[in-house]
Amino acid sequence: MAQQELGQWRDLAQLREEIDQLDQQLQTLLNQRAQCAQQVAQVKTATEGEDTQFYRPEREAQVLRRIMERNTGPLSNEEMARLFREVMSACLALERPIKVAYLGPEGTFTQQAALKHFGHSAICLPMAAIDEVFREVEAGSVDYGVVPIENSTEGVISHTLDSFMDSGLQISGEVVLRIHQHLLLGENTRPDKISTIYSHASSLAQCRKWIDAHYPGVERVPMPSNAEAARKVCGEWHSAAIAGDMAAQLYGLKKHAENIEDTPDNATRFLIIGRHTTPASGEDKTSLMLSMRNQPGALYQLLEVFNRHQVDMTRIESRPSRSGAWNYVFFIDCTGHQQEPRIQTMLAELGERAAEMKVLGSYPKGVL
Template identity: 65%
Template sequence: MAEPTLEQLRAQIDGLDDQLQTLMNQRATLAQKVAEVKQATDGDAVFYRPEREAQVLRRVKERNTGPLDGETVARLFREIMSACLALEQRMKVAFLGPEGTFTHQAALKHFGHAVEAVSLGAIDEVFREVESGAVQYGVVPVENSTEGVVNHTLDSFMDSSLKICGEVDLRIHHHLLLGEHTQENRITRIYSHQQTLAQCRKWLDAHMPTVERVAVSSNAQAARRLKDEWNAAAIAGEMAAELYGLKIMHHNIEDRPDNTTRFIIIGRQDTPPSGQDKTSILVRMKNRPGALYHVLKPFKEHSVDLTRVESRPSRSGNWSYVFFIDFEGHRDDDRVGRVLAALEQEAMDIRFLGSYPRAVI
């Protein structure tokens, strides 16, 4: 049998495009019907369901047979789901800004581009906007694989009733950016966020040891500064380069190729189990020897895997230790329930921060 001609292959692609468009609109119609059912049965209906979306995206990756890889296909479905959800309710999502930050990128990765992304200047502002109901959800960084935890995020939970309802893992690539008027051979300063400068320390020491490193509030702010400066460069991500019209002089200058930042989604409601979940709690311990041992012991006894333990200075003389703990499982799981019951016997207080799906994409 003769191989199909170029024209025949293009005709097949056109036919499949027609089918895809029809199926996407059928899916969108069903999403509208779901909204109607929810509104008819519940006046305070919740349209965004993190556990449901995580389950759908997991199935997408599991059934994928290529040649597109599972991550790519899941991101395509992420955008379809985002557009369909916007037909039910267009959500407002706050993020640590300005536009072009990695937190902005994480928000779009998790929610898709059909949400209204609201840029705010500080982590505590994101918490306040979600608490007030001005936005439905917020996205804030919580830890980096190179530089560790983001203390402002952990501290914000001490005074907040918000819940963690999702997480995003974002591979971080830093690029050296130049502005339209930058003279490459006369660069005397480099702008970037303090953590970014730390994550690129070895590259900067090797390639630009005499150039001044100036810490600013965000990588996007660093990128914006280049508009009127001829002797400066910035370190930021590809999104900032595109947004502010900058040239990438050197790609991927981070010291560790696996440099990853974890972001969390904060909201006002609890999230049902998705089947592959994590839980976060805050534990206040009594002032006595072996406090950390008594915190960790129930996890070992009930075979619950810890993923992170951090301690923070207490804000009150009543607390000697405040531990932030992430672990595998959902609050509704029997083993997790037994761990929490055991901790209640040892701790002054336990605050449940949320059970939520593990990051899928």
């Protein structure tokens, strides 16, 4: 072996030894952090009793923001935050495993969003419908629920908005998930023999142009979820599913075409729902449900309040009200927390002008 190659092998061995030492230090520090988490649980239980809240959304958002602010690389801010997200999830599980209901079945984008927000140490339970997620949280069977609220391409998820009308649950967080859609095939199907494509109606719409270009004559069949579509094609001939990576791995399907969504920045926003209000984290949103009196200029009077108080409205949607025909309920997201004086003043004025107002929750802006 040449002298230069021998030197390189020695350098490599030295680097590996350094990595081993760093791994040992990391392992020691991680266990020390876990011990602190257990002590926190003991203190909380002693002072708060049975109503102890082990998971604090505002606290975790603050920690993740600080991690991203002080990160120096070469790992990206988001990658570093994801690593700490899993550390925090594992430590929280030592205090008490958190139970989370999500729109199932297994392999949906909603499950992916739940894992992104709570980490893989959370106990995630699939539900068949959005209203079932709400019921499980309301009943106390789970700590939190994860439901989709809007897609950047196809707009609002009306079932989620409608569920808030009859629910007393609070929004405690949000998570935005970049959506990549793939055409998935089972082992019994050849690409040139596809006669049916299954997927959720929203996903079929997100990939409409791609399907028109590549499979214009193929039947498109809406399914309750992408994961259900993936499961269906496992045992069928001449069919395909449009779904994401998690569904492909779960059901052992082959990606015939990747990233077939028509819009490159296609993303879906999900809400975290729970039974408790969330204190301010420093960078928050507030969501409201408002019904206005049926009179001229009602919507202008509503929007004028936000403008005068210099509060940024990030989203507004309307849904038919259940109180009567041609009456509407407005769902609004704005920046700020309901504990802030200016938001309190604005809410008080909105309450005077609206026929009905409900604060759906103040919560940290999505970090990951």
